[in-house]
Amino acid sequence: MRSYIYAPGPTPVPPHVTLKMSEPILNHRSPEYVRLFEEVTEHLKYVFQTAHDVLTFTASGTGAMEAAVANLLSPGDRAVVIRAGKFGGRWAELCAAYGVEAVPIDVEWGHAVDPSVVADVLSRESGIKAVFATHSETSTGVLHDIETLGRVVSGRDVLFVVDAISGLGANDLRPDDWHVDVVVSGSQKGLMLPPGLAFASVGPRAWAASDRATSPRYYLSFKRAKEALKKGLNPYTPAITLIMGLAEALRQIKAEGLANVFARHARLAEATRAGVRAIGLELFATRPSNVLTSVTLPAGIDGNQLLKHLKARYGIIMGGGLDHLKGKIVRIAHLGYADEFHAVVGISALEMGLAYLGYQFKVGVGVAAVQRVLTFERSNV
Numbered sequence: 001m002r003s004y005i006y007a008p009g010p011t012p013v014p015p016h017v018t019l020k021m022s023e024p025i026l027n028h029r030s031p032e033y034v035r036l037f038e039e040v041t042e043h044l045k046y047v048f049q050t051a052h053d054v055l056t057f058t059a060s061g062t063g064a065m066e067a068a069v070a071n072l073l074s075p076g077d078r079a080v081v082i083r084a085g086k087f088g089g090r091w092a093e094l095c096a097a098y099g100v101e102a103v104p105i106d107v108e109w110g111h112a113v114d115p116s117v118v119a120d121v122l123s124r125e126s127g128i129k130a131v132f133a134t135h136s137e138t139s140t141g142v143l144h145d146i147e148t149l150g151r152v153v154s155g156r157d158v159l160f161v162v163d164a165i166s167g168l169g170a171n172d173l174r175p176d177d178w179h180v181d182v183v184v185s186g187s188q189k190g191l192m193l194p195p196g197l198a199f200a201s202v203g204p205r206a207w208a209a210s211d212r213a214t215s216p217r218y219y220l221s222f223k224r225a226k227e228a229l230k231k232g233l234n235p236y237t238p239a240i241t242l243i244m245g246l247a248e249a250l251r252q253i254k255a256e257g258l259a260n261v262f263a264r265h266a267r268l269a270e271a272t273r274a275g276v277r278a279i280g281l282e283l284f285a286t287r288p289s290n291v292l293t294s295v296t297l298p299a300g301i302d303g304n305q306l307l308k309h310l311k312a313r314y315g316i317i318m319g320g321g322l323d324h325l326k327g328k329i330v331r332i333a334h335l336g337y338a339d340e341f342h343a344v345v346g347i348s349a350l351e352m353g354l355a356y357l358g359y360q361f362k363v364g365v366g367v368a369a370v371q372r373v374l375t376f377e378r379s380n381v
Contacts, residue, residue: 001315006346008138008166008292008319008333010188010195013245014252017192021245028240034232036247041229043250047191047258048183048201049174055225057198058239061165061186064198066094067220068161068182072130072206074214075099079130080121080158082113084144085137086322087163095132098215103128109140109325110294112287115148122156129209130159135183136167139322141285141294141331143171150179159209165189169253170265170290170335181206187242189291192249192336196239202226265290268334268343271373275347276332278369279354280361284329292319292333295350298359303327306353313356316349340374 005012026033037056044054057063069091073079077100081092084107092102103125107113113133122128131153136143146162153160161182164173168183169190175183180203187197202210202222210222218224219236228235253261269290273283276295284294297303303320304327310316319331332346347366355363 003315003317004345004349006316006318006332006334008189008331008335009186011190011192011333011336012338013192013194014249014337017245017248017252020248021241023244025240026244028234028238033240033243037234037243038232040243040247040250043247043254044199045201047169047250047253048185048199049258050176050183050201050203052176052201052203053226053229054199054201055222055229056234056238056243057200057220057225058196058234058236058242059198059220060195061163061184061188061198062090063220064165064184064186064200065090065163066097067198067200067217067222068132068184069094069098069100070213070215070217070220071210071222072159072161072182072213073098073100073209074212077101077129078103078125078127079132080105080118080125080128082118082131082133082144083107084111084113084134084140084142085109086139087165088134088137091132091134091163110142110284110286112142112144113149115145115152118149119152122152122158128158130161132161133163135162135164135173136171136289136291138166138291138331139325141283141289141292143167143285143287143289143291145287146173146180147178154179159206166291166335167289169258169261172262175201175203181209187246190336191246192252193242193245196242197246262290264339265334267374268338268340269293271340271343271370272332272334272347274373275343275350275366275370279347279351279366291335292331295330295332297328297330301354301357301359303330306330306357309356310349310353314349314352316346316353318346318350343370343374
C-alpha cells in the first residue's frame, strides 16, 4: 500500500532529492564537497532570509536548540521561556540541563502568546539574558507573532532566540528585520529532507554573547562551526548524503521563489481548513500556522482509533495530539513537498475515517470545500 504522509515531520521527500542522495558519496574534505557546501550555505541564507552566518550541524532540530542554549548562556543565567506547547516546553528543559534558570510564560495550548505579557515579564524580572520562543508550535498548529515579539525584546540587553524547526519555509520569518538573534531549524520539515541536519542562523549580538558564555560545548560549538565554515567545511564528519540532498532541495525552493513557497503553503492551509469547517469540525489553533491544521475531534471520536484506521486502511499517516491532547485532536500537515491534490486527498481521507467511526455528516462536503478554494485561487493566479 502506498503511504501518504500528513504528519508534520518527517515530511515527504521529493523523488529527485532521494535520487540525489543515492549518488556516489563525496569526500567531505574534497574540493567538490567544498563547492557544494558553499552553495548550500548561501541558499540557506536565502531561506532563512538573513545576511548573517547559517551554521549546519549533523543532528536533529533539537540539537540546534541545545546549541543555542549552550553557546549563548552560562550556568546561573536567567532566560524567559514561552511555553505554549510541547516544543516550547523543550526550551525550558534545555535550560535546566545547562543550569540556566527558566522564567516561564505559560500559554494555554492552542493559543499564541500575547506579546504584552512578554513585555511585562521583561520589565518585571531582572537579569534576563534571553527570550526563547517558538515560531510555529508543531504540537498545536499555532503561529506566534515573532515580528511583534522581536519589537518587544529589541532595545533591551536580551537575546531573542526562535525555534523555526517546522515553520521555516512555510511562514514568513525575517530575523534581520524582526530583531531575532538566533533562528534554529531542522531538515525534516519544510526543507523536504529526512531527519539528520540542524541549522542555526547567528546574528552579531549572538556571536558576542557566545564569546562571553561559559557553558560547556564541543560538538555543538558555534565557534568551531564558524571556523570550519570559512573554509567551506564542517568541523566534524557531516551527514554527506543529506547535504547532497539538501543542495537539491534548496535549488527547488530557490527556483520556486520563497514568496511563492509561502503562498503555496497559505493556499493549502486555507483549503484544508475550509474542508475541516465544512465537515462540521472546529480548528484547535486560534492563530493557525501554514505548517499544519489542528482539528478538534467531536465527542465520541477517538483520535487514536481514527489515526490507526487511516493508516491501516488507506496508508494515510496524520499526526495525533501530544500529551494531554492525545486522542482529542488530529494534526494535518501541508508542509514542504505538498501540492493541491495533497489537500484534496487529506480531507477525503479524514471524511472516510470519520464516517467509518460513526460521525454523522454529509460525505463529500469537505472535499467540495477544498476544491472550491483551490479552484478559485487557481482561476485568480
